Amino acid sequence: MPKANVTFEDIGxxxxxxxGTRLIEISEKVGAGIxxxxxxGECATCMMKIVSGMENMSERSVLEDKVLQENMAGRSHRLxxxxxxxxxxxxxxxx
Amino acid sequence: xxxEQVSLAPGVFWIGALDPQLRVFDVILKxxxxxxxxxxxxxxxxxxxxxxTVKAEFADTFFERxxxxxxxxxxxxxxxxxxxxxxxGALPELMRRAPKxxxxxxxxxxxxxxxxxxSEDLSYVPVDTGDSVDLGGRTLAFLNTPFLHWPDTxxxxxxxxALLFSGDVFGCHFCDSRLFNDRVGDFRFxxxxxxxxxxxxxxxxxxxxxxxxxxxxxxxxxxxxGPILRDGPRAYVQRYRQLAAPxxxxxxxxxxxxxxxxxxxSYGNTARMALAxxxxxxxxxxxxxxxxxxxxxxxxxxxxxxxxxxGIVFGSPTINGDAVKPIWDLLSSLxxxxxxxxxxxxxxxxxxxxxxxxxxxxxLRGLKLRxxxxxxxxxxxxxxxxxDRCRLFGRQLAEHLTGRATRRVxxxxxxxxxxxxxxx
Numbered sequence: 001m002p003k004a005n006v007t008f009e010d011i012g013x014x015x016x017x018x019x020g021t022r023l024i025e026i027s028e029k030v031g032a033g034i035x036x037x038x039x040x041g042e043c044a045t046c047m048m049k050i051v052s053g054m055e056n057m058s059e060r061s062v063l064e065d066k067v068l069q070e071n072m073a074g075r076s077h078r079l080x081x082x083x084x085x086x087x088x089x090x091x092x093x094x095x
Numbered sequence: 096x097x098x099e100q101v102s103l104a105p106g107v108f109w110i111g112a113l114d115p116q117l118r119v120f121d122v123i124l125k126x127x128x129x130x131x132x133x134x135x136x137x138x139x140x141x142x143x144x145x146x147x148t149v150k151a152e153f154a155d156t157f158f159e160r161x162x163x164x165x166x167x168x169x170x171x172x173x174x175x176x177x178x179x180x181x182x183x184g185a186l187p188e189l190m191r192r193a194p195k196x197x198x199x200x201x202x203x204x205x206x207x208x209x210x211x212x213x214s215e216d217l218s219y220v221p222v223d224t225g226d227s228v229d230l231g232g233r234t235l236a237f238l239n240t241p242f243l244h245w246p247d248t249x250x251x252x253x254x255x256x257a258l259l260f261s262g263d264v265f266g267c268h269f270c271d272s273r274l275f276n277d278r279v280g281d282f283r284f285x286x287x288x289x290x291x292x293x294x295x296x297x298x299x300x301x302x303x304x305x306x307x308x309x310x311x312x313x314x315x316x317x318x319x320x321g322p323i324l325r326d327g328p329r330a331y332v333q334r335y336r337q338l339a340a341p342x343x344x345x346x347x348x349x350x351x352x353x354x355x356x357x358x359x360x361s362y363g364n365t366a367r368m369a370l371a372x373x374x375x376x377x378x379x380x381x382x383x384x385x386x387x388x389x390x391x392x393x394x395x396x397x398x399x400x401x402x403x404x405x406g407i408v409f410g411s412p413t414i415n416g417d418a419v420k421p422i423w424d425l426l427s428s429l430x431x432x433x434x435x436x437x438x439x440x441x442x443x444x445x446x447x448x449x450x451x452x453x454x455x456x457x458x459l460r461g462l463k464l465r466x467x468x469x470x471x472x473x474x475x476x477x478x479x480x481x482x483d484r485c486r487l488f489g490r491q492l493a494e495h496l497t498g499r500a501t502r503r504v505x506x507x508x509x510x511x512x513x514x515x516x517x518x519x
Contacts, residue, residue, distance in 0.1 A: 005504075010465070011465060011467040011495065011500065012500050012501070012502040012503065013467070013502070013503050013504075013505065014502070014503070014504040014505070015504075015505055015506070015507055015510065016504070016505070016506045016507060017507040018507065021507065026507065026510070028460065029510040029511070030467070030505075030510060031460065031465055031466035031467040031468070032465065032467070033436050033465045035435060035436075035463035042206075067206075070205055070206055071203075072202065094436070
């Protein structure tokens with residue numbers, strides 16, 4: 001199965017995950033500071049910054065794009081409950 | 096019954112409603128004096144603004160008061176400082192009656208407005224700090240004050256008259272038909288109580304909001320609940336600044352992160368673990384670790400401590416498959432303070448099944464704390480080796496607090512195997 005490496009900067013942990021994993025599934029289990037609210041892409045509580053490796057993330061869905069825009073998010077921000085890691089290396093932090 | 100006009104300044108009117116019978120507000124707040132839903136009307140030369148409305152069941156009073164001071168076809172502006180239903184209950188009907196009015200809401204209020212009115216097809220103007228709307232000789236300027244106490248909250252400042260329509264900020268649940276703070280009964284306890292329950296969890300945001308409000312000339316503050324503050328309005332701003340400051344000076348704040356270890360112990364085993372966790376944490380420079388036996392304390396002072404702490408650790412035995420009640424009591428009392436992003440951890444001795452540690456870790460994650468180091472569980476009496484593990488646990492927590500944690504690489508399968516998370 002294709003793998004990806006996700007580094008959570010705030011706690012200094014890199015997790016090797018199967019491609020396609022949603023970031024919230026990892027951050028929750030590893031105890032990182034990316035917190036969740038509704039888990040359905042609506043409340044934007046889990047908005048986080050992709051420090052590097054955005055090219056290794058899934059495209060924004062229409063819903064995610066709308067919520068990010070409504071919350072005035074920059075281009076490097078994603079919703080952890082929506083964004084999937086597709087491969088390679090990704091570095092994230094809360095924010 | 097017709098009501099008298101209430102004027103705050105020439106062409107500025109209170110058009111709210113009184114709810115003297117209310118005793119419990121929004122589940123969490125008691126009120127011995129009911130409350131008021133304050134709405135306001137501002138007349139300019141070319142337009143009229145309505146600022147906030149009232150709870151739906153008081154809409155008739157609101158419209159009656161509004162009709163005394165303005166015609167619906169004159170209303171050009173509706174400002175919503177906060178979209179909670181006690182301030183927007185009359186909004187749909189107001190929009191129907193005043194079709195020329197444009198709606199001004201904060202940027203963050205957009206999704207809430209759509210949810211409130213159950214429509215995606217709405218016309219409104221999202222505004223931020225620096226934006227304003229002209230009523231002809233009168234200007235309403237907007238201050239974006241998020242999380243006071245919802246994401247959408249804003250204040251609106253009538254520049255020419257130096258009046259601040261503050262929404263829930265500086266408000267309280269205190270109903271007195273005399274309305275103005277120099278005429279109503281003593282409401283100071285309500286003001287403090289309201290802050291402690293509504294604003295305190297958003298202390299950082301209160302400070303940011305005050306940074307915007309303090310430079311303004313203030314002749315009067317018109318909040319969305321409780322007395323209108325025309326006598327010494329600045330004193331209420333100053334009081335908020337005091338309330339948003341730490342309760343006590345933390346003499347170690349500049350040189351150390353605070354790790355608070357709360358424990359409770361049946362036979363002294365979890366207590367011995369707690370001591371070892373503290374000793375381990377103290378080995379790391381820049382951490383002040385403190386131990387508290389929950390059996391000897393009450394909840395409120397511990398909540399105050401936690402508000403100021405950087406990391407909180409709970410040690411609990413497992414009794415009948417659960418962590419013990421004093422710990423849950425404390426954990427269920429933290430809604431009044433902001434604990435998001437603090438470091439959390441758990442440990443404990445058990446005799447039989449030992450579920451407490453994981454249950455506490457799950458709860459801490461649910462409260463949005465970081466829980467980067469897996470807890471330590473010990474069956475009955477901790478051995479020297481197990482106490483060493485506790486010391487290591489304390490060191491690791493301290494390293495996380497001080498940003499010195501060793502970087503780790505782990506596989507997702509390890510996370511899935513371990514019910515809580517990988518060993519840190």
